[in-house]
Structures are given as structure tokens and as C-alpha cells.
Amino acid sequence: xxxxxxxxxxxxxxxxxxxxxxxxxxxxxxxxxxxxxxxxxxxxxxxxxxxxxxxxxxxxxxxxxxxxxxxxxxxxxxxxxxxxxxxxxxxxxxxxxxxxxxxxxxxxxxxxxxxxxxxxxxxxxxxxxxxxxxxxxxxxxxxxxxxxxxxxxxxxxxxxxxxxxxxxxxxxxxxxxxxxxxxxxxxxxxxxxxxxxxxxxxxxxxxxxxxxxxxxxxxxxxxxxxxxxxxxxxxxxxxxxxxxxxxxxxxxxxxxxxxxxxxxxxxxxxxxxxxxxxxxxxxxxxxxxxxxxxxxxxxxxxxxxxxxxxxxxxxxxxxxxxxxxxxxxxxxxxxxxxxxxxxxxxxxxxxxxxxxxxxxxxxxxxxxxxxxxxxxxxxxxxxxxxxxxxxxxxxxxxxxxxxxxxxxxxxxxxxxxxxxxxxxxxxxxxxxxxxxxxxxxxxxxxxxxxxxxxxxxxxxxxxxxxxxxxxxxxxxxxxxxxxxxxxxxxxxxxxxxxxxxxxxxxxxxxxxxxxxxxxx
Amino acid sequence: xxxxxxxxxxxxxxxxxxxxxxxxxxxxxxxxxxxxxxxxxxxxxxxxxxxxxxxxxxxxxxxxxxxxxxxxxxxxxxxxxxxxxxxxxxxxxxxxxxxxxxxxxxxxxxxxxxxxxxxxxxxxxxxxxxxxxxxxxxxxxxxxxxxxxxxxxxxxxxxxxxxxxxxxxxxxxxxxxxxxxxxxxxxxxxxxxxxxxxxxxxxxxxxxxxxxxxxxxxxxxxxxxxxxxxxxxxxxxxxxxxxxxxxxxxxxxxxxxxxxxxxxxxxxxxxxxxxxxxxxxxxxxxxxxxxxxxxxxxxxxxxxxxxxxxxxxxxxxxxxxxxxxxxxxxxxxxxxxxxxxxxxxxxxxxxxx
Numbered sequence: 001x002x003x004x005x006x007x008x009x010x011x012x013x014x015x016x017x018x019x020x021x022x023x024x025x026x027x028x029x030x031x032x033x034x035x036x037x038x039x040x041x042x043x044x045x046x047x048x049x050x051x052x053x054x055x056x057x058x059x060x061x062x063x064x065x066x067x068x069x070x071x072x073x074x075x076x077x078x079x080x081x082x083x084x085x086x087x088x089x090x091x092x093x094x095x096x097x098x099x100x101x102x103x104x105x106x107x108x109x110x111x112x113x114x115x116x117x118x119x120x121x122x123x124x125x126x127x128x129x130x131x132x133x134x135x136x137x138x139x140x141x142x143x144x145x146x147x148x149x150x151x152x153x154x155x156x157x158x159x160x161x162x163x164x165x166x167x168x169x170x171x172x173x174x175x176x177x178x179x180x181x182x183x184x185x186x187x188x189x190x191x192x193x194x195x196x197x198x199x200x201x202x203x204x205x206x207x208x209x210x211x212x213x214x215x216x217x218x219x220x221x222x223x224x225x226x227x228x229x230x231x232x233x234x235x236x237x238x239x240x241x242x243x244x245x246x247x248x249x250x251x252x253x254x255x256x257x258x259x260x261x262x263x264x265x266x267x268x269x270x271x272x273x274x275x276x277x278x279x280x281x282x283x284x285x286x287x288x289x290x291x292x293x294x295x296x297x298x299x300x301x302x303x304x305x306x307x308x309x310x311x312x313x314x315x316x317x318x319x320x321x322x323x324x325x326x327x328x329x330x331x332x333x334x335x336x337x338x339x340x341x342x343x344x345x346x347x348x349x350x351x352x353x354x355x356x357x358x359x360x361x362x363x364x365x366x367x368x369x370x371x372x373x374x375x376x377x378x379x380x381x382x383x384x385x386x387x388x389x390x391x392x393x394x395x396x397x398x399x400x401x402x403x404x405x406x407x408x409x410x411x412x413x414x415x416x417x418x419x420x421x422x423x424x425x426x427x428x429x430x431x432x433x434x435x436x437x438x439x440x441x442x443x444x445x446x447x448x449x450x451x452x453x454x455x456x457x458x459x460x461x462x463x464x465x466x467x468x469x470x471x472x473x474x475x476x477x478x479x480x481x482x483x484x485x486x487x488x489x490x491x492x493x494x495x496x497x498x499x500x501x502x503x504x505x506x507x508x509x510x511x512x513x514x515x516x517x518x519x520x
Numbered sequence: 521x522x523x524x525x526x527x528x529x530x531x532x533x534x535x536x537x538x539x540x541x542x543x544x545x546x547x548x549x550x551x552x553x554x555x556x557x558x559x560x561x562x563x564x565x566x567x568x569x570x571x572x573x574x575x576x577x578x579x580x581x582x583x584x585x586x587x588x589x590x591x592x593x594x595x596x597x598x599x600x601x602x603x604x605x606x607x608x609x610x611x612x613x614x615x616x617x618x619x620x621x622x623x624x625x626x627x628x629x630x631x632x633x634x635x636x637x638x639x640x641x642x643x644x645x646x647x648x649x650x651x652x653x654x655x656x657x658x659x660x661x662x663x664x665x666x667x668x669x670x671x672x673x674x675x676x677x678x679x680x681x682x683x684x685x686x687x688x689x690x691x692x693x694x695x696x697x698x699x700x701x702x703x704x705x706x707x708x709x710x711x712x713x714x715x716x717x718x719x720x721x722x723x724x725x726x727x728x729x730x731x732x733x734x735x736x737x738x739x740x741x742x743x744x745x746x747x748x749x750x751x752x753x754x755x756x757x758x759x760x761x762x763x764x765x766x767x768x769x770x771x772x773x774x775x776x777x778x779x780x781x782x783x784x785x786x787x788x789x790x791x792x793x794x795x796x797x798x799x800x801x802x803x804x805x806x807x808x809x810x811x812x813x814x815x816x817x818x819x820x821x822x823x824x825x826x827x828x829x830x831x832x833x834x835x836x837x838x839x840x841x842x843x844x845x846x847x848x849x850x851x852x853x854x855x856x857x858x859x860x861x862x863x864x865x866x867x868x869x870x871x872x873x
Binding site: 087088091103104105106107108112113116117119121126127128 | 741742743744745746749750752753754756757758760761762763820821
């Protein structure tokens with residue numbers, strides 16, 4: 001293995017640090033996103049920034065790169081205090097960021113993307129000097145020791161090479177600090193090696209890199225130090241080499257559970273209502289098989305991009321599958337579209353309610369009866385308004401949806417109540433298999449426990465529930481059984497009794513190629 | 521802690537371009553790669569369709585290849601061609617401009633105001649048409665970029681507004697250019713014909729090609745062109761790169777408007793009058809020509825050459841059907857089918873990508 005170059009961190013002279021963030025706080029409406037956070041970076045260092053989803057890593061980096069402005073705290077560059085009031089200011093200070101979603105123009109070439117907004121100009125200052133443009137891009141590629149024709153269109157590049165172009169773009173601003181937000185999320189192992197080679201190349205040139213990742217195995221290969229954040233707070237900074245992975249995981253998940261675990265109901269012997277065998281879809285879903293029983297809440301844990309939503313969408317018929325069989329109540333079901341899925345009694349509650357779950361401009365009652373309009377038909381084409389109102393009223397009461405009336409537009413309701421409307425919609429449609437994708441995202445704490453109660457009540461009534469959640473405490477609190485996914489595969493199954501945050505985190509980061517190495 | 525074993529071999533990998541067409545390709549293999557590249561294929565498809573139409577109509581009817589008829593095809597392509605070029609800029613930014621037709625008429629009326637109402641010299645008429653075109657385009661640009669009105673709605677409003685203004689200013693009557701005899705020469709004389717009597721190509725067509733060449737340079741060689749493509753490809757990425765997105769978007773609509781002004785001059789010169797009721801419907805022919813020419817309505821791609829070929833396909837089709845005595849009603853039906861096919865091709869192309 002290529003050794004991670006040791007970095008002398010005993011030096012406390014602030015002028016030697018490329019950057020240092022101190023006591024940075026940031027408040028968004030209703031949430032304290034960052035509470036006294038800190039991180040610093042030495043020249044030639046790779047500093048990993050770790051934490052669960054929502055720990056505040058991205059917010060902190062957006063402050064450093066000028067996307068957000070801090071409410072309190074200090075940013076030092078080369079020991080001098082600076083204000084970073086926008087992306088341009090960050091660029092001028094030599095701070096470049098490569099966002100997780102790449103920001104490239106696919107119809108333009110690599111070189112054109114790198115220098116967009118700063119094109120070398122020829123005659124009269126309006127004509128483009130393509131030769132210089134391509135030469136300058138080639139120089140940056142040469143510095144990265146990357147063989148890539150600057151004239152290649154972005155749309156012809158793999159995601160990995162698109163990322164290289166983003167790195168080249170960041171370097172073209174003479175960046176001395178590079179922030180990479182989950183750069184390996186979409187890369188295969190060969191591509192990760194190539195990325196790491198380039199990172200080492202830059203390190204040797206004195207560039208400092210802040211590296212956000214969820215993948216434990218990458219830490220050892222690339223980083224000098226690790227800073228852990230949790231719930232918007234700074235936890236600790238430790239040298240990677242001398243810190244066991246278990247310690248880092250413990251720092252990441254450290255929070256205690258509120259409330260006790262659910263009593264695992266006797267669902268283990270219940271009828272299997274949904275069985276999935278050998279589900280495959282490209283690299284997103286690889287050989288996924290599982291059973292779901294009546295009255296059960298099956299938790300799907302994993303990191304973002306592990307393939308959990310993809311599995312739900314595939315079963316729901318929203319995406320085509322390459323292979324796999326689905327059995328419902330023991331019979332083979334052929335689901336080609338969401339309409340087929342609904343006909344089989346499957347409901348899917350998207351993580352993005354506003355886009356996929358609700359017609360936010362329409363009122364509560366219309367949203368509730370939306371999927372069951374046919375039932376309210378009378379005399380052919382007309383709708384039985386009275387029956388619709390009665391039914392909507394009934395569900396508002398049953399699920400205690402807080403709304404002044406059923407004529408209230410859905411968008412005026414809180415997140416928790418919107419979620420209940422979506423639940424009502426699927427219940428009315430007689431769905432007995434329900435996929436909840438991040439059911440409490442964007443919902444405040446009080447409303448969360450109401451949603452939990454509702455999920456438990458539904459399970460008790462005999463509904464079969466799959467709950468996809470990135471919040472480990474939520475998974476542990478709600479699930480009768482937990483499946484853990486990583487890179488499109490199911491990497492483990494834990495019963496409610498066995499499941500702990502540490503075990504789930506281990507399985508969620510168990511990448512195929514290094515799975516054995518991690519276990520030691 | 522034992523050193524972490526790494527199961528992956530450390531090799532110094534180098535990257536190679538993904539497709540042969542991306543590198544500097546030369547020779548036969550290069551040509552083949554370029555030939556099968558999707559954007560080239562679309563251009564070839566449009567060009568082949570045009571050739572097929574030409575061959576078909578010349579076999580079907582002897583009169584089709586008569587010089588008079590060919591000149592008439594060229595003449596009728598000029599106005600739609602220039603309007604389509606104006607639309608190409610906007611459509612590459614993933615926008616749309618429904619007002620080009622009535623904007624053209626408005627510019628013609630403004631030329632009439634300058635020349636006939638005010639009796640100014642001909643150059644003032646030319647400047648007036650182009651200036652008011654640019655002003656209208658600038659207004660659309662402000663509505664879209666600053667007030668964030670969707671292009672479809674903003675330009676729909678402009679379309680009706682300009683139609684109304686043309687009627688108000690002209691008092692709903694045509695404005696004739698009888699006092700400025702040289703005005704009709706803009707479109708109808710033939711500078712080329714004076715030099716080469718065998719080629720009586722009207723000036724309108726010469727102007728179309730000059731506008732096309734200028735637009736091609738603007739689109740492919742200037743910073744403005746680069747941002748036009750970038751706007752349609754990924755506006756957010758362009759914004760994050762620190763480019764003044766609003767300014768460039770307004771500039772695109774302004775230049776598009778100025779080109780509509782040129783179209784206004786062409787049509788007014790051909791009819792020797794500004795017809796205030798004319799114009800509505802031209803925008804659809806123009807958009808159709810752009811789409812047939814391979815410019816994607818979803819933005820980011822497009823060529824002026826494709827647009828010109830698209831404009832010729834439209835006018836050859838109409839001319840050929842007319843010569844074959846197909847009824848006017850059916851000509852319209854066929855045009856409709858062609859537009860639907862062209863847009864469907866666009867969708868197929870995007871799905872493949």
C-alpha cells in the first residue's frame with residue numbers, strides 16, 4: 001500500500017495553516033445548523049471531514065467556499081482573518097470546491113467548461129482564442145498527469161472523468177485549498193485509484209484537501225487527519241493512522257436514543273406479503289432479495305446513494321428493472337408501472353413529498369382522494385362531491401391531520417401534516433404494502449413522534465411497511481428488522497434486538513472490494 | 521494498529537478519451553467516427569431530406585427546376601430563414617420566442633413610419649427597423665431574465681402587444697413605400713444577377729446568407745456564442761462560474777430582435793409595404809425550421825447551417841406541393857405532419873443520449 005505521507009501537526013503557528021475555521025456558527029430558520037465548529041488544514045494535507053447525514057459537513061464547507069455566510073466565528077487564511085462573502089471571494093483566496101453534484105455544461109468541451117467566464121480572448125476582445133484555451137487546459141491536465149483531450153465534450157466523458165474536469169477547473173483558479181464533497185460516491189474502484197493518484201500528485205505540490213466521505217476504508221488510504229462532526233457540532237480531530245475505525249464510528253454516532261426500542265411484535269410468523277428475488281438494475285441495484293411480512297416494519301438503512309430508494313422505485317414500477325421477480329401474497333406479480341403497483345396494493349411515499357407525493361396547490365380533500373377518484377364517480381363522469389368530503393373528513397380525523405378545513409391548500413400545511421395527507425391517500429387506495437422513503441425528513445421533532453405512532457398503528461392493523469431512513473436512531477426505534485444496503489447490495493440483516501448504530505454503520509460502509517480488509 | 525492491507529494493485533493508470541470522435545481524429549476512421557456522431561447524423565439527415573425532396577419534386581414536375589421557380593423558392597426562404605436564425609439563438613438557450621413574427625411586422629411598420637410618415641432617407645428606415653427589433657428583443661429579455669417570466673408567456677405577451685402596436689401605429693392600414701423607390705430594391709433587385717446574369721438570385725437571399733454567416737461567426741467564434749450554448753446547457757453551472765447570466769440572456773434576446781428587424785426590412789421591401797395585419801404564424805414556421813434543422817428545444821445544441829437547411833426544407837415542400845397542384849389546405853396539413861415528425865426526432869435523439 002502506498003503510505004500516507006506523514007504531516008507534522010505539532011506546529012501551532014497559525015500562519016503555517018492554509019486555512020483555519022474557528023467557532024463557526026450558522027443558523028437557518030428554525031435550526032442551528034452549525035454550533036461552534038472548527039477545522040484547519042496544512043499544506044499538502046488531506047483532512048477528512050466525517051459525520052452522518054445532516055451532521056453539518058456540507059454546510060461548513062459551503063461557508064468556506066462562499067455559498068453561505070457564517071453568523072459567527074472566524075475564518076483564517078494563512079493566519080489572517082478574512083471574510084468570504086461569495087464564491088468569487090473564495091476563488092480569489094485560492095479555495096476551490098467540487099460539489100457532489102457536478103456543475104458542468106454537457107454540451108461544451110472540457111476546456112470550455114474549465115474556463116467558462118474567463119475565456120482567453122483574441123481580436124477585439126469578443127472573439128474566442130480556442131488555441132490558447134485548449135493549451136491552458138492541457139497544461140492543467142499535465143499538472144494532474146491526466147491524459148485527456150481538452151476538446152472532448154463533457155457528455156462523452158464518464159462521471160469519473162467529469163470529476164477530473166471539475167478538479168482541473170478548481171485548480172485553474174490557482175487553488176491551494178480543494179474541498180471535495182463525497183468525490184468517490186459515483187466512482188468504481190479503478191476510478192477511485194486514479195482519483196487518489198491525482199490527489200497525491202496535488203498533495204506533493206502543497207495543495208491542501210478537505211475530503212468529505214462516508215467511506216471508512218478510504219480514510220486510511222488517503223487522509224492524514226480526521227475531523228468528526230455530529231448534529232452540527234464539532235466532536236474531535238484525530239490523526240487517521242493512530243485512531244481505530246471503531247473509535248471514529250463511535251464519535252460519529254455517539255448520540256443516545258430517545259425512548260425505548262419497540263417491542264418486536266410477533267410478526268416473524270406472519271404471512272409473507274411481499275417477496276423480492278434477485279432484483280437487479282444496472283449498478284444501482286445488485287441482486288437484492290428480501291421478504292416483507294404482514295404487520296412488520298422493515299427498516300432499510302444505508303448511506304445516501306446506497307440504492308435504497310432505487311429498490312423502492314423499482315418495486316413500485318417507477319424504474320425498469322434488468323432482472324428480478326416480485327411475489328405478492330405468494331403470487332408472481334408483474335409490475336411495469338406505478339399503476340400496476342397500486343393495483344397490487346403497493347403505495348410509495350417519496351422522500352420528496354413536494355415533487356412526487358402531493359399536488360401542493362390543491363386542497364386537502366382533493367389530495368386525499370387523488371388516487372381513488374374512480375371510486376367517487378356517479379352517473380358516469382360526475383364526481384360525488386359529498387362522498388369525497390365525508391371520506392376526506394374521516395381521514396383528517398383518523399390521522400389527526402391539523403388543518404383548518406379540508407378545503408385548505410396542502411402547501412399551507414406543515415411538513416408533518418403534509419406527510420399524513422400522503423399516507424391518507426394511500427390508505428384510501430387500500431394499499432397494504434407501504435414504502436416510506438425518509439418519512440420524517442423536513443419534519444420537526446414533535447411531528448416526528450406522531451408519524452412514528454402512526455407507523456406503529458398501521459403495522460398493528462396488519463399493513464406491511466418498508467421504512468427507508470438515513471437517521472439511525474429512527475431506524476433503531478421503529479424497525480422490527482433492519483436490512484442494510486451498500487453500493488446497491490444488501491450487506492446485512494439485523495433483528496431489532498441485534499441492531500446497534502455501530503453494527504449498522506459497519507455494514508453500511510462495507511464496500512465489496514475492501515469488505516474483508518475492514519473486518520480485521 | 522497493523523498497516524491496513526490494500527487489495528488493490530497500485531498502478532499508474534492513465535486516462536484515454538472515451539470515444540474516438542473526441543480526440544483529434546484524422547483520416548478515414550476519423551471521418552467515419554464523425555459521420556456517426558449523433559449531432560452530425562441529425563445534420564446529415566436534414567440535408568439528405570432536402571436533397572430527397574428536391575429530387576422527388578424535380579422528377580414529379582418539370583416546372584419545378586425552372587429558374588423562375590427556383591428563384592421563387594429562394595425568395596420565399598429568405599424571410600423565414602432570417603426569422604429562423606433569430607429563433608435559433610433563443611432556442612439554443614433553451615428559451616422560445618413566439619413574438620418573432622409580429623416583431624418582424626412591427627419593425628416593418630417602424631421603417632414605414634421613418635420613410636413614409638417622416639420622409640427620412642432610406643438609411644433611417646433600415647436603422648429604425650433594426651433598432652426597434654433590438655429594443656423589442658431587449659424588452660423580452662428583461663421580462664424573462666429579470667422579472668423571471670417564463671419565455672413562452674413573456675413572448676406570447678410580446679407577440680400580441682406588438683401586433684396591437686403595429687395596427688395602432690399604422691391605423692390598421694398598410695404603409696406603402698412609394699416615396700422611397702429604392703426601398704424595394706433591398707429585397708427584389710439582384711446584385712449577383714447584375715454581375716452574373718445567369719444567376720438572378722434576389723438580394724433577399726444574399727442578405728439571408730450574409731446574416732447566416734454573421735450569425736454563425738457570432739455563435740461559434742465569440743464569447744457571446746459560448747455563453748449562448750452554456751445558458752442552454754446548464755444555466756446554474758454558468759451562474760456558479762461567476763458569469764452574469766441575466767446580462768447574457770438579455771443580450772441573446774436583443775440580438776435575436778435585431779435580426780427580426782432585418783426580416784422586417786426584407787418582407788416590407790418585397791411587398792413594397794408594411795402590412796400591419798401580417799406576421800402572426802411566421803413564428804411557428806421559424807421555430808419549425810429551427811427544429812427540423814436539428815436544434816434541440818431543450819437547449820445547448822444547434823447550428824445556423826441546420827436552421828438554413830430546415831428553412832429550405834419548409835419552402836421546398838410548400839413550393840413543390842403547390843406546383844403539384846396540391847390544395848392549400850393539404851399543404852398546411854403536410855407542414856403540420858413534418859413539424860411533428862421533426863420534434864419527435866428531437867425527442868428520440870435526446871432519449872438516445
